[in-house]
Amino acid sequence: MQPPLTESAGLQLQRELERCIAQRTHGRVHGLRVEVRENRVLVSGRTSSDYLRQLVTVAVLEHIESGAVEFDVEVEPRL
Numbered sequence: 001m002q003p004p005l006t007e008s009a010g011l012q013l014q015r016e017l018e019r020c021i022a023q024r025t026h027g028r029v030h031g032l033r034v035e036v037r038e039n040r041v042l043v044s045g046r047t048s049s050d051y052l053r054q055l056v057t058v059a060v061l062e063h064i065e066s067g068a069v070e071f072d073v074e075v076e077p078r079l
Contacts, residue, residue: 004038017041017060024059025052029073039067046074 005013014036021032021043029052032045043060047053053073060069 005036010036010038013041013063017043017063020059020063021056024055028052029056040070041067042070042072044072046076048075048077050075 014034017034017036018032021029021034025047029045029047033043035042041060041064043056045056047056053071053075056073057071060071
């Protein structure tokens, strides 16, 4: 198990993930929220399709070396 991320490293990872998700989904995740706590990442938001939710997953997994990732991205087709 890796030691927890420092606060500054966690903030940097959070910003990088938010940027990558927004770029990959062209900003189509509403209420996007990324939280980094120790070695755990929580991504939440709402989107209009399963495809966009998959893009969120890929964007995050490309940047996470190890640790737990929790996704709470809801699909609301009427967005």
